[in-house]
Amino acid sequence: MTHAIATGNVVRVISLGAVSYLALxxxxxxxxxxxxxxxLPPVTVxxxxxxxxxPAAQRSQTSTSRVQRRVAAPxxxxxxxxxxxxxxxxxxxxxxxxxxxGQVATGGSLGLLGNRGVMNTPFNQTSYTAELIAxxxxxxxxxxLFNDPSVRMKTPAGNGIDGLYIRGFYHDSGxxxxxxxxxxxxxxxxxxxxLDRVEVLKGPGVLLTGMPPAGGIGGSxxxxxxxxxxxxxxxxxxxxxxxxxxxxxxxxARRYGEHKEWGIRFNGGGGGGRTAFDRQTDQIGxxxxxxxxxxxxxxxxxxxxxxxxxxxxxxxxxxxTTSPPFATTIPVPALPKPGANYMPDWASxxxxxxxxxxxGEVDLTESVTAYGALxxxxxxxxxxxxxxxxTNANGNWTAAPFNGRxxxxxxxGEVGVRASVDTGPVNHLLTVNYSAFDRDYSxxxxxxxxxxxxxxxxxxxxxPNFATVVQNLETRTKLSSVGIADTMSMFDNRLQFxxxxxxxxxxxDSVNLLSGAKSSIDVPTWSxxxxxxxxxxxxxxxxxxxxxxxxxxxxxxxxxxxxxxGEIIPPAQTKQKEAGFKIDMGRITFTASVFDITxxxxxxxxxxxxxxxxxxxxxxxxxxxxxxYTFGELTPTFRVLGGVTxxxxxxxxxxxxxxxxxxxxxxxxxxxxxxxxxNLGAEWDTPFMRGLTLTGRVIYTSESYANDANTxxxxxxxxxxxxARYTFTSPWNGKPIVVRASVENVFNExxxxxxxxxxxxxxxxxxxxxxxxxTFNF
Numbered sequence: 216m217t218h219a220i221a222t223g224n225v226v227r228v229i230s231l232g233a234v235s236y237l238a239l240x241x242x243x244x245x246x247x248x249x250x251x252x253x254x255l256p257p258v259t260v261x262x263x264x265x266x267x268x269x270p271a272a273q274r275s276q277t278s279t280s281r282v283q284r285r286v287a288a289p290x291x292x293x294x295x296x297x298x299x300x301x302x303x304x305x306x307x308x309x310x311x312x313x314x315x316x317g318q319v320a321t322g323g324s325l326g327l328l329g330n331r332g333v334m335n336t337p338f339n340q341t342s343y344t345a346e347l348i349a350x351x352x353x354x355x356x357x358x359x360l361f362n363d364p365s366v367r368m369k370t371p372a373g374n375g376i377d378g379l380y381i382r383g384f385y386h387d388s389g390x391x392x393x394x395x396x397x398x399x400x401x402x403x404x405x406x407x408x409x410l411d412r413v414e415v416l417k418g419p420g421v422l423l424t425g426m427p428p429a430g431g432i433g434g435s436x437x438x439x440x441x442x443x444x445x446x447x448x449x450x451x452x453x454x455x456x457x458x459x460x461x462x463x464x465x466x467x468a469r470r471y472g473e474h475k476e477w478g479i480r481f482n483g484g485g486g487g488g489r490t491a492f493d494r495q496t497d498q499i500g501x502x503x504x505x506x507x508x509x510x511x512x513x514x515x516x517x518x519x520x521x522x523x524x525x526x527x528x529x530x531x532x533x534x535x536t537t538s539p540p541f542a543t544t545i546p547v548p549a550l551p552k553p554g555a556n557y558m559p560d561w562a563s564x565x566x567x568x569x570x571x572x573x574x575g576e577v578d579l580t581e582s583v584t585a586y587g588a589l590x591x592x593x594x595x596x597x598x599x600x601x602x603x604x605x606t607n608a609n610g611n612w613t614a615a616p617f618n619g620r621x622x623x624x625x626x627x628g629e630v631g632v633r634a635s636v637d638t639g640p641v642n643h644l645l646t647v648n649y650s651a652f653d654r655d656y657s658x659x660x661x662x663x664x665x666x667x668x669x670x671x672x673x674x675x676x677x678x679p680n681f682a683t684v685v686q687n688l689e690t691r692t693k694l695s696s697v698g699i700a701d702t703m704s705m706f707d708n709r710l711q712f713x714x715x716x717x718x719x720x721x722x723x724d725s726v727n728l729l730s731g732a733k734s735s736i737d738v739p740t741w742s743x744x745x746x747x748x749x750x751x752x753x754x755x756x757x758x759x760x761x762x763x764x765x766x767x768x769x770x771x772x773x774x775x776x777x778x779x780x781g782e783i784i785p786p787a788q789t790k791q792k793e794a795g796f797k798i799d800m801g802r803i804t805f806t807a808s809v810f811d812i813t814x815x816x817x818x819x820x821x822x823x824x825x826x827x828x829x830x831x832x833x834x835x836x837x838x839x840x841x842x843x844y845t846f847g848e849l850t851p852t853f854r855v856l857g858g859v860t861x862x863x864x865x866x867x868x869x870x871x872x873x874x875x876x877x878x879x880x881x882x883x884x885x886x887x888x889x890x891x892x893x894n895l896g897a898e899w900d901t902p903f904m905r906g907l908t909l910t911g912r913v914i915y916t917s918e919s920y921a922n923d924a925n926t927x928x929x930x931x932x933x934x935x936x937x938x939a940r941y942t943f944t945s946p947w948n949g950k951p952i953v954v955r956a957s958v959e960n961v962f963n964e965x966x967x968x969x970x971x972x973x974x975x976x977x978x979x980x981x982x983x984x985x986x987x988x989x990t991f992n993f
Contacts, residue, residue, distance in 0.1 A: 298474055299511045304584035304633040304644070305576050306330050307507070307514035310412065310439070315802040315847045316854040316898075317346040318362075323414040324437055326395060326424035327648050327698050327715065329633060334799055337713060337746035337758040339365070339417040339808045339842060345410065345441065347856075350898075350910070350940060352454065352955055352986045353407040356391070356438065361914060364860040364894040365417050365434070365842055369887060369970040371530040371978030373492045373556070375564045377404045378970065382417055382812060383838040383862045383888040384433030385970075389623075392437040394518065394574060395588060397428055397652050397694075398625030400438050401522045401568040402594035408464050409482035409503035409520065412439035417842070418791045418810060419764025422717045422744035425650045425696045428625075432764035432789040432814055440518050442505045443468040443478030454486065454988035460497065462486015478507045491984045492530065493556040499524040517573040528562035532976035533612070533670070534604045535927055547927050548610050550965040551671050553982030557612070559668070559676040562600040569593045572627075582635040587628070594623040601666055602976075610670030618681040619660030626653040644702040646715075652694040660686040687729050692767075693722035693737075700744075713746040713760075721786050723768050734770040736783040756797040764789040769817060771830045776872055777819070778827040787815040787832055795842075803847030803855070813837045819872035828872045835867040836885050852902070857895035857912070864888035869923065883925045887969040891917040896936075910938040910957065921969045921977050929977065932966030934959070938986075950992040959984040 301309035306329050311322030314333075322332035323342035333340070343359050353359045357377035360366045369385065370378040377388045393399040407413070414437040416423070424435055448468035455461055464484035471477045485500025503520035535545050551557065572590030579585055598621075601614030631648035663679030700715030722737040746760035766787040774780050795808030818834035844858035869880040896912035914934040921927040938957025945952050963983040970976050 299509065301514065302578060302581065302584060302635075304329070304582060304635055305514065305578065306586070307516055307574065307576050308509045311342065313344050313346065314804065316856075317344060318350075318854065318856050318898075319347070319846045320344055320412060323412065323416075324395060324439070325416070326420070326437075327631075327646050327700050327717075328423060328644070328702060328713070329646070333804065333806075334750070334754075334756040334797055335708065335711065335748065337711070337748050337760050338420075338762075339793070339795060339806065339810075339844075341415050341844070341846070343413040343415070345412070348407045348410060348413070349452075349990070350955065351938075352957060352988055354456070355404045355407055356410070356413055356436065357404065359407055359413045360415065360436075362856055362894055362896060362912075363415055364844070364858050364892045366415065367887075367889065367892060367916060367968075369968050369978070371532060371968065372981030373490060373495055373526075373530040374978065375403055375524060375526045375529050375566065380887055381415075381431070381433030382810065382840060382860075383864050383885065384431070384812070384814065385887070386431040386433055386436070387427075387429040390427035390429045390431040390435070392424060392435060393570070393590075394440060394516075394572060395424070395437065396572060396590045396627040396629070397425070398623075398627050398654060399570050399572050399590045399592045401566070401570075402592075402623055403566050403596070404524075405438060406499065406501050406522055408466075408484065409441055409501065410438050411441040412437075414439065417808075418760075418793055418812065419762055419789050421696075421719060421742040421763055421765050422698060422700065422715050423762075425652070425698070425717065426694055426719050426721065426742075426765040426786070428652060428654055428692055428694065428767075430765060430767035430786070432766060432812070440503065440505055440520075441466075441468075441480055441482055442507045442516060443470050443480040445470065445475065448480070449993040450990060451993070452484075452988055452990040454986070456486075456488075456987075457491050457983075457985040458489040460486055460488035460490060476509050478505075478509070480505045487525075491982050492554050494560060495526070495528060495530075495556055497524070497526045499526075512578040513576070515573070515575040517571075519571045521567075521569050523567045524565065526564040528556065528558040528560055529564035529598075529600060530556065530558060530979060531562075531600050531602050532970060532978050533557075534602070534976050535921065545605065546608060547921065547929060547967070547977075548605055548608060548670060550967065551610070551979070553960070553963045553965045555671070555979075557603060557668065557670050557673050558600065559616075559666070559673070561676075561678045564596070564598050564600070566594065566596040568595075583632065584634075585630075585632050587630040589628045590626070592623075592625040592627075594621075594625070596621050603668070603670070605670060610672075611667065612670060613665055613667045615665050616663045616679045616681070617660050617685075618663070618679075619658065619686065621656070621658045624655040627651070640705050642704045644704070646698070646700045646702075648698045650694075650696050650698070652692075654690075654692040656688075656690045656692070658686055658688045660684070684729065688725070688727055690723065690725040693720075693724075695720045695722075709750040711748040713744070715745075716741060716743040718742075719765060719786075721765065721768060723783075725770060732781070734781065734783055736768045736785065738768065738785045740765060740786055740788065742788070754799045754801070756799075757794075758796070759794040760791070762791050762793075764791070764814075766814070773830075776827065777830045778822055778825045779829040779831075782830075784817055784830070784832050789814040800847075803845065803849060806842070806844045806858075808842045809840070810842070811837070811839045813867075816869060818868065818870045819877050820870075821877060826875050828875075828877055834869040836869070837865050837867050838885070838888065839863045839865075852900035854898040855896070857893075859891065859893045859895075861891055862888055863890065866923070871923065878924075880923045880925075883923065884920055886920055886923060889917045889919045889931075891915070904941075906942045908940050908942075910936075910940070912936040916966075919969050921967070929967040929969050932964060932980065934964060934966070934980070935961045937961050945991070948993065951990075952992070953990040955986070955988045955990075957986045959986070 320342035370376040391400040450466040452464040468480040483502035487498030501522035507516040570592040574588040601616040603612035629650035661681035696719040698717035744762040793810040816834035819828040840862040893915040940955040
C-alpha cells in the first residue's frame with residue numbers, strides 16, 4: 216500500500232512538472248512577449264444612456280487611479296458593468312479598491328461604521344488582497360498573516376489550527392469573522408483560496424463588531440469571500456507542496472442579466488500527500504459558492520461552503536512541567552531537528568465545516584440604507600492524540616491519550632440602518648445595529664492509559680484502549696448587542712469625530728454531564744468608543760481612539776485550589792488608547808501607531824479565615840507598543856509590504872496559588888509577548904526578463920517567555936522566505952499563465968512558538984517548505 220501511494224505521488228509530481236515545463240517551453244518557442252499581470256483586469260465601458268444612473272456617493276477610500284498596472288492583459292469577454300452606484304451608506308458591491316502594488320486594499324470593513332478608506336479609518340487596519348494570497352501561494356489564513364508584524368502565530372505548524380496573538384493578546388481561530396459575522400468561518404483553519412480579502416484590525420473592537428465568542432481582545436480578523444467581478448473568470452491552478460502534496464484549485468465566475476446584475480462564483484479544489492513534517496500526511500478540500508445581485512436600490516450576496524481535512528499525525532503543544540499544573544519547570548529543551556514529528560502514527564485530526572450565510576441591503580432613500588445578515592455554520596471534529604508533557608532535559612515525554620469529538624452549531628445575524636444626514640457644515644453618518652450570536656457546543660471524549668516517548672527519538676506506541684469517559688460537556692453561548700454610532704465629518708472630511716457605544720449581553724449556560732455540575736450567567740455590559748481624525752493636508756491623517764473589548768465569563772473550577780469553585784466571573788473589560796498617523800504618498804503609504812491596552816485577568820486572592828484562596832478578577836496585564844508599517848510601490852517595478860512592532864508587555868498584577876501558598880508574578884513579562892517583531896517583504900519585476908518577478912520576506916521574532924514565572928525563555932528566531940513568479944501569454948488562447956515557485960524558511964531554522972495556557976504550552980515552527988504552482992486562464 217505504501218509503495219502504491221508513493222508511486223502515485225511520484226506520477227502526480229512528474230505530471231505537474233511536465234505541464235509547467237511544456238507551458239514554459241511553448242512560450243519560449245513562440246517568442247510571444249510576457250507581461251507582469253497575474254489577474255485579468257475589469258473592462259469598463261460607459262453605462263447605457265437609457266438607464267438612470269444614481270449619483271456617485273463620496274467614497275472614503277483612496278482613488279483607484281493609482282492602481283494602474285504596468286502592462287495590460289489581453290482583454291477578456293466584455294461585460295457591461297451595473298450602472299448603479301453603491302451609496303456611502305452601503306457596503307455590498309463596493310469593496311475598497313486595491314492599493315498600488317495590489318497586495319493590500321485602500322480600505323476595509325469596520326463593521327458598524329461600514330467600509331472606510333485607510334486615511335479615514337481612526338484605527339490600525341490592513342486588508343490583504345486575493346492577489347497577495349495567490350502570489351504567495353497561501354494555503355490558509357495563517358499563511359496570509361505572516362505578512363503582519365502585529366500578528367504572531369502561536370499554534371504549532373502541522374497542527375491544523377490558526378491560533379494567533381494580536382498586539383500580544385491571544386486570538387482564537389474560532390473568533391474570526393466572515394463577511395462581518397462571527398462564527399461563520401471554518402472553526403480551526405480557513406483555506407485561503409475562496410477569500411477576496413483578509414482584514415486585520417489591531418486592537419479591541421466591541422463597538423464595531425460586537426464581542427467575539429471566545430473573547431479575543433487584541434484585534435479582529437474579518438474574512439471576505441470572493442464574488443463575481445465585472446469580467447469572466449475561468450481559472451485552474453495546479454500546485455505542489457513538499458514533501459509530496461499535490462492538488463488543484465478552480466475559480467469560475469460569471470455575471471448575467473441585462474446589466475449583469477446577477478453574479479455567481481465558485482471556488483474549490485483540494486489535494487493531499489506527505490507534508491514537510493516526518494511521517495505526516497494531509498488531505499484537504501473545499502467547495503464554496505457565492506451568488507450575488509446588484510440592483511438599483513437592492514443588493515444581496517449569499518455563500519454556501521464546505522471544507523474538510525484529514526491530518527495525521529498532527530503536531531500538538533508541548534509542556535515543560537514535571538507534573539501539572541504548577542510544579543517546578545525544567546529548562547527549555549533543545550530544539551529537535553526541523554520537520555521532526557514526535558507524535559505517534561495513530562494520532563489524527565479530522566475537522567469538517569459546513570456554512571451558509573446571506574447579506575442584503577436596501578436603499579430606503581438616497582442617503583438611508585437598511586441592511587441585514589444571517590448565517591449558520593456547523594463544525595465537527597474527530598481527533599485522537601496525546602498532549603506531550605516533557606519531563607526532563609533529555610526530551611522524554613508522557614501523556615494520557617485522548618479520543619474526542621467536538622461539535623459546534625453557530626447561528627449569527629444582524630440588522631441595522633445607516634443614514635447620512637447633513638446639519639449645516641457637519642455631515643453625520645448615523646448607524647444603529649442589532650446583532651445576535653448563539654453557539655451550541657458539545658464535547659465528548661475518552662482517555663487511555665498513559666503513553667511515553669521522546670521528543671528527539673520517537674518510539675512506536677501501540678494504539679491505546681480508550682476505555683474511560685473523561686469529558687461529556689454541553690455549553691451554550693448567547694451573545695446579543697445593540698450598537699449606535701455617529702461619524703461627524705466637516706471641512707471636506709479634514710476633521711472627523713466618531714462617537715458610539717454598544718450594550719453587549721453575554722450569556723453562557725454549561726452542563727457537565729459527568730459530574731452534573733451546572734453554571735449559568737447572563738450579564739449586560741456597556742462598551743463605549745471614541746475616535747478623532749485630523750487631516751492637516753489631504754495625504755496626511757492624524758488619529759486617536761479609545762475603544763474597549765470584552766473577555767468571556769469564566770467558571771471557577773479546581774476544588775483543591777480555590778475556595779469559590781462554581782462561581783462565575785463576569786466578562787472582563789479591556790481598554791485601549793491609541794494614537795497614530797498615516798501618510799499616503801500616492802503609490803506608497805506609511806503608518807505609525809502607539810497603543811496602550813490594559814486587560815483585567817483572574818488571579819488568586821487570599822480569603823480571611825479560609826485556607827484556600829479565591830479566584831477573582833483582580834489581576835491586570837498591560838501591553839504598550841509602537842507599530843511602524845508600509846505598503847505600496849517604491850518604484851513601478853519594486854513593491855514593499857511590512858514593518859516592525861515593538862511591544863512592552865507587563866504583568867501589572869498577577870498571582871497563582873499552590874494550595875495555600877500564593878505566588879506573585881508582578882512585574883514579569885506576559886507569556887508569549889515578544890518585544891520586537893519584524894515582517895518585511897518585497898517584490899521586484901526584473902528588467903532582464905520581462906514577466907519575471909523575484910520575491911522575498913524576512914520574519915524576525917525576539918525572545919519570549921513560556922511561563923508566568925519567566926524562567927523558561929524561548930530564543931529569538933528569524934525566518935527567510937524567497938520566491939519567484941513568471942507570467943507569460945498562453946500560446947493556445949493568448950491569456951496569462953503564471954508559474955510561481957517559493958521556499959519558506961530557506962535556511963531550515965528550527966524555532967519555538969509560545970502559547971499561553973495554565974501549563975505553559977509551546978509549539979514548533981515549520982521546517983523548510985517548497986511550493987510550486989501554475990495558474991491557467993481559459
